[in-house]
Amino acid sequence: MCADIEGLFVDLPPRPRERFTLLGCVLDGALASALNSMASAGQAWLGNLWLSPRPDDPAARRGWIGEQLLDVTVLGHRPSQTSPERLDIDLEGLVDVDDRTEGGARPGDVTGFVLSDLDDAPSGVCTDISGLFREPTGPPVPHITLVGCRPEPPLLAAIAAAPQTTKAGLRRRRVSAELGAVAADGSAVPLVGGLVSGKVLSSVPSALGPDLLDVTIAGDAREPRPAATREIIDLWFTGRPTERNLWARYDRTMRHEWAGVALAHHSWNTPDQRAGTAFHLDGRFVTDIEGFYCAIGEAINGPGGYFGWNLDALADCLGGNWGAEAPFLLVWHDSAVARRHLVAGYDHHRHAPTVPLETLLEMLTAHGTEVELR
Known part of the structure; x- marks a missing residue:
């Protein structure tokens, strides 16, 4: 930790x-x-x-x-x-x-x-x-530092092997671990796509407390997560957000990150709301497809809720066990915003065809959802 x-x-x-x-x-x-x-x-x-x-x-x-x-x-x-x-x-x-x-x-x-x-x-x-075929490049951020770390035996073994330069020593220096965010109550939630991997370079006593270490790792070649992802993770520190539309302040990249954090914190023990339930989608900020996924997540599962973050995931959620049992009613408020922005064409952000409003409505209807556009 x-x-x-x-x-x-x-x-x-x-x-x-x-x-x-x-x-x-x-x-x-x-x-x-x-x-x-x-x-x-x-x-x-x-x-x-x-x-x-x-x-x-x-x-x-x-x-x-x-x-x-x-x-x-x-x-x-x-x-x-x-x-x-x-x-x-x-x-x-x-x-x-x-x-x-x-x-x-x-x-x-x-x-x-x-x-x-x-x-x-x-x-x-x-x-x-x-110009197409080329060698891999090094990591954009070469070093990762674990700050104020209380290492468990696998990491301790890698730290002990840090001075070793033999092939066996280099193997022992490697670490690869999934990342989980620790909440205020001490529980840890694995982050979707969260990974720390590389070779341990060094460790020094941490200024954060006795028996804690700062461990520096030569990270594997991989892009870091956007800086604001940490800000989003921190919003869940004391539990799910209680305010709606906090995601609306972010751009498309960070709205996608928001949905990923919401997925990681999705409650699997909560039964679906019964068939026939009416859910209200706040459409004021649905200016892109990522905004739709954030908005429908909150419409179904409340602030910070998840209900898909791509078309395949949305289809899975519409099949049940993600908060809503079909058939249900989705009342889409301020739908004119999506009608202006979710239009057919090429999506230069996703480098793929856009997901227009009509496609979303067809998918929702095909899965037994009645949509009322307001």
């Missing part, structure tokens, strides 16, 4: 967009249309672009499914140096990875790429791409 952890909740600068070049391309579909539209605009937004091996490619037979580029803009094109009848195309976008520290090795047996767009429609073929 530790009083604090430094280096786990840190705001990083926005992930920079990257440059890629598709080499030796024959175009089709959305990519061909994008190049045709560039004559007047100078560049063209494409959306997401899948690069997968040809079906008969050795890489495909081995099970490699390819890579995806997100939020792609076409910057320019020119005849290919190797095959003038083909094109080399310059792109800007992001590689689809869970963590910016991830790398990606080019399969040695891939002989070319099939291109497809956001709807999996063909966009052409190319022989190669530059």
Whole structure:
């Protein structure tokens, strides 16, 4: 148990967009249309672009499914140096990875790429791409410090092995532990996705008290959680929040974090409210899909409540055992806010199609929920 952890909740600068070049391309579909539209605009937004091996490619037979580029803009094109009848195309976008520290090795047996767009429609073929495959990067925050820590035997063993440089010693220095937030009553709640892992570097007596240590760990390559996540966790220190809409102050990233903390603190021992119950959703702050998940969580389960944080999770919750038994009535107040903001298109925050209001209403109705829009 530790009083604090430094280096786990840190705001990083926005992930920079990257440059890629598709080499030796024959175009089709959305990519061909994008190049045709560039004559007047100078560049063209494409959306997401899948690069997968040809079906008969050795890489495909081995099970490699390819890579995806997100939020792609076409910057320019020119005849290919190797095959003038083909094109080399310059792109800007992001590689689809869970963590910016991830790398990606080019399969040695891939002989070319099939291109497809956001709807999996063909966009052409190319022989190669530059800028996509790269080595993993180091951790953005290299050190994590456990502050005021009273270590249990596994951590004590890693601390004892800190001076060792042999292979066996390096293995003994490794720690990997799920993170739980300790509440005022002494209970601990595991955090969704909370993990501390790496090699113990050193430990020193802590200023927080006798027999306590500050332990420094060389963390594994992983993005830290946003700094405000710690603030959200602290709101649950003395129990569930009692005030509604505290999540409304946050941006989309932190609204998602809010829902994750609410999930971690969800009470599994509370029975569903009986079928036919009317729940009231405060729609004043549903300006994004993350806001909807926060709002419906509080409509069903009260302040700080959880009722899904993506479409699959929402479907699970609508099936019961998450606070409400179907069929039930959802009275959606100030629904005009969602109608203005939850519209069809491309979501540049999630790098995916948006979840419009109509999709949410269809899902709710399909699971036996009557929705009254006000």
